[in-house]
Amino acid sequence: MGLLVPATAHAAKRQVPRGWLGVVADGPLNDPAYAQGPAEWDKMATSGVEAVRTAFYWRSIEPTAGQYDFSVKDQLVLAAAKRGLGVLPVIQGTPDWAARTAGDPASPPRDLADFARLMTALVTRYGPNGSLWLEHPEVAKQPIRAWQIWNEPNLTRYWNVAPWAPSYVALLKTADKALKAADPGSQTVLAGLPNESWKALEAIYKAGAxxxxxxxxxxxxxxxVENTVRVVKIVRRVMERRKDAKMPIWVTELSWPASAGKAKQEGGDFATTDAGQASRLDAALKLFAKERKALRVERLYWYTWLSVEGITASGFDYSGLRRVRNGVLQDSPALTVFTRAARRLQGCPKVVADARRCRT
Incomplete structure (x- = not known):
């Protein structure tokens, strides 16, 4: 894929590591009725996205025990690799055959050995020696080395067992053991923690994680905006007390929905307007870039790349950098801010089509 500007124009200094700035790729991005296939991925790459976080739903990958269907995720991983984008999978969503509570999407697995086999199968498909790369030698290999284990288990909508921490930690330990056996260089990534995340993290430590x-x-x-970094600082203090001071922190969801007056309020002054979303995004990227070394914030993902306004009752329908409004796919004002910030942080006078080409 070609460069949009001459390589010699890349004289600015990169302020963040490659892959530091990303987006969540979920929902309508995987629906051909909204996303325009390769064109949408091209738009993502040329807007400064260098990494994507996306859900790998177990129930879709292994709908029947022992029978894996990688077809949908193969397309996503290849689309990202063609553009030099790293992929962070979020492994979640127990299939009914493996669930403690069949029919409940928030159910953890009944037998942790089933989850261990899933993790091994995923590394075998997408890891450093993954079969996907052997089948597609025309695509520069972009192996998945980091795996996020579940999403927001401290919320009952994602984890229906109470207390949640002991059972989640048992799953985490199982995943870590399977990942390290399949790929010793892999990273086991904790589930994203919302709300009073420092309390949730303390509960995870207390459960022996x-x-x-x-x-x-x-x-x-x-x-x-300033409170987002304040949360990170509080969590960092918990990690220091638990002797994990050097461990990195990733912000795997950051957002302010432009849903004020359009959808349910998400609490306090969290919801905002299109202009407010753009200004908060701009301020947050500047603040996190400034604090990232001191707080060891090694990645940041905006939630989300693409959303459909009014498709549900949630304000997050208005969180997308790209949005479908009245059936028309269009850029939000925040996308302009995101792209400008990406150019500055990545040391590019213009954003390039392949994230690997923007370098000093």
Missing amino acids: RGSFDVVTLHPYTGK
Whole structure:
């Protein structure tokens, strides 16, 4: 894929590591009725996205025990690899055959050995020696080395067992053991923690999780930009007390929905307007780029790339950098801010079509 500007024009200094700035790729992005296939991935890459976080639903990958269907995720992983984008999968969603509570999407697995086999199968498909790369030698290999284990288990909508931490930690330990056996260089990434995330992390430590994960991840949803970093600082203090001071933190969801007056309020002054979303995104990227070394924030993902306004009752329908409004797919004002920030942070006078080409 060609460069949009001459390589000699790349004189600015990169301020963040490659892959630091990403987006969540979910929902309508995987629906051909909304996303325009390769064109949407091209738009993502040329807007400065260098990494994507996306759900790998177990129930879709292994609908029947022992029978794996990688076809949908193959397309996503290849689309990202063609553009030099890293992929962070979020492994979640127990199939009915493996669930403690069949029919409940928030159910954890009944037998952790089933989850271990899934993790081994995923590394075998997408890891450094993955069969996907052998089948597609025309695509530059972009192996998946980091795996996020579940999403927001401290919320009952994602984990229906109470207390949640002991059973989640048992799953985490199982995943970590399977991942390290299949790929010793892999990273076991903690589930993204929202709300009072420092309390959730303390509960995870108390359940005996230390040594079973390599990255702490946060979803610091709050109305004020400065409070997002404040949450990270509080969590960092918990990690220091637990002797994990050097462990990185990833912000795997950051957002302010432009849903004020359009959908249910998500709490306090969290919802905002299109202009407010753009200004908060701009301020947040500047603040996190400034604080990232001190707080060891090694990745940041905006939630989300593409959303459909009014498709549900949630304000997050208005969180997309790209949005479908009245059936028309269009850029949000925040996308302009995101792209400008990406150019500055990545040291590119213009954003390029392949994330690997923007370098100093």
